[in-house]
Amino acid sequence: MRSQLAIAAASLVVFPSVLCQTFTTCDPTKKSCPDDPGLHAGSLDADFTRGSGANSSFSAAAYTTLTYGNNGAEFTIAKQGQAPTIQSNFYIFFGMISVTMRAAPGTGIVSSVVLQSDDLDEIDWEWLGGNSATVETNYFGKGTTTVYDRAIYYPVSDPQDNFHTYAIDWTADRIQWIIDGTVVRTLQYGDANEGKNYPQTPMILKMGNWAGGGEGQPEGTIEWAGGKTDFSKAPFTMYVKNVQITNYYPASSYSFNDASGSWQSIRVNTDASSDGNVSNITMSSTMSTSSTTTSVAPLDQNTGAAVAVTSTGESYSVNTASVSALNSGSAMVATTQVPAATAIGSATHSGSQATQAGSSGAGRLSIGALALLSTVGLGFWVL
Numbered sequence: 001m002r003s004q005l006a007i008a009a010a011s012l013v014v015f016p017s018v019l020c021q022t023f024t025t026c027d028p029t030k031k032s033c034p035d036d037p038g039l040h041a042g043s044l045d046a047d048f049t050r051g052s053g054a055n056s057s058f059s060a061a062a063y064t065t066l067t068y069g070n071n072g073a074e075f076t077i078a079k080q081g082q083a084p085t086i087q088s089n090f091y092i093f094f095g096m097i098s099v100t101m102r103a104a105p106g107t108g109i110v111s112s113v114v115l116q117s118d119d120l121d122e123i124d125w126e127w128l129g130g131n132s133a134t135v136e137t138n139y140f141g142k143g144t145t146t147v148y149d150r151a152i153y154y155p156v157s158d159p160q161d162n163f164h165t166y167a168i169d170w171t172a173d174r175i176q177w178i179i180d181g182t183v184v185r186t187l188q189y190g191d192a193n194e195g196k197n198y199p200q201t202p203m204i205l206k207m208g209n210w211a212g213g214g215e216g217q218p219e220g221t222i223e224w225a226g227g228k229t230d231f232s233k234a235p236f237t238m239y240v241k242n243v244q245i246t247n248y249y250p251a252s253s254y255s256f257n258d259a260s261g262s263w264q265s266i267r268v269n270t271d272a273s274s275d276g277n278v279s280n281i282t283m284s285s286t287m288s289t290s291s292t293t294t295s296v297a298p299l300d301q302n303t304g305a306a307v308a309v310t311s312t313g314e315s316y317s318v319n320t321a322s323v324s325a326l327n328s329g330s331a332m333v334a335t336t337q338v339p340a341a342t343a344i345g346s347a348t349h350s351g352s353q354a355t356q357a358g359s360s361g362a363g364r365l366s367i368g369a370l371a372l373l374s375t376v377g378l379g380f381w382v383l
Helices: 052-057 219-225 367-373
Strands: 043-047 058-061 066-069 072-077 085-088 095-102 109-117 122-128 134-140 152-155 164-170 174-179 182-188 203-211 236-247 253-256 266-271 278-282 311-319 335-339 380-382
Touching: 043 052, 052 058, 052 066, 072 203, 095 109, 095 203, 109 164, 122 164, 134 174, 134 182, 152 182, 203 236
Parallel strands: none
Antiparallel strands: 043 236, 058 085, 058 380, 066 072, 072 236, 085 203, 095 164, 095 236, 109 122, 109 203, 122 134, 134 152, 164 174, 174 182, 253 266, 266 278, 311 335
């Protein structure tokens, strides 16, 4: 997912980026950083159909508005510049996340579910609002964008009108992307540039949507997102019913023992007793869990049903994870070339009941926008 950002300005100008890595306020492979807070429980189940109470473990990007109804949390884009986004208040270190959701419709609208680490490891699900037949899977390691062949698109039955459960099962050995219990893609550690580009450090979960086809987006981003967004057809709403998270290495926090960015360098800090003593465990072995073994072949990228992944040449953008990452003006950025996509028309949907506050600007940022970012304050508030 790439990074989404809210700019509190009179006209709310938005600059976008694409799906690779994004922003980090402190990269542990480059300098000493605070420990990452961990999910101490082995698992978490957030049922958004019960209302805002499910958000106790998540924070919202500044200006994000969420509403709630029978379909769960509603991430609604009603006008140019909005990008409702939330992120977990904790990190997991290998684990499984499962999201039951319906993607937002609308040409140029991008819905995203992303795992992202401080040193720019990333695992993505992304849906293009102008394409009602596929979902994109992608990953990045340490923000590296030396090649542009990591994205693979898979068929899914009308993701804008039907709820599906999308999961990521992440271990030190492999990553699996799973749709409704069926594994559609498996990435082995050694297949990610011999592990160098394999996501392997503690990650937070980010969810949201933004207008890749919005005004001010780089041409390559608009092309990748499927075309320019027509806001007269708004609102564009992504629905999330339920989020389940399993942390394979529960901890009070995680520390980077060195600057290697390897999973072996991560120290798992666990509360040993009620007096606050901490037990430090340095990783030395992996934990793997079994998943559904049925596999689905990816779409033939040469067919009309698949989204094109040909690079656009001179078009570049900042990789956007979620606007959640942009929580300080000192954010670090990774860049990538933006692939093209052919838009497919779709109907719009609207949200319902109200509750939380704000409205967020978002998108993928052009490199020229980085100077502006230093003046943007993006605070998060607990939902």
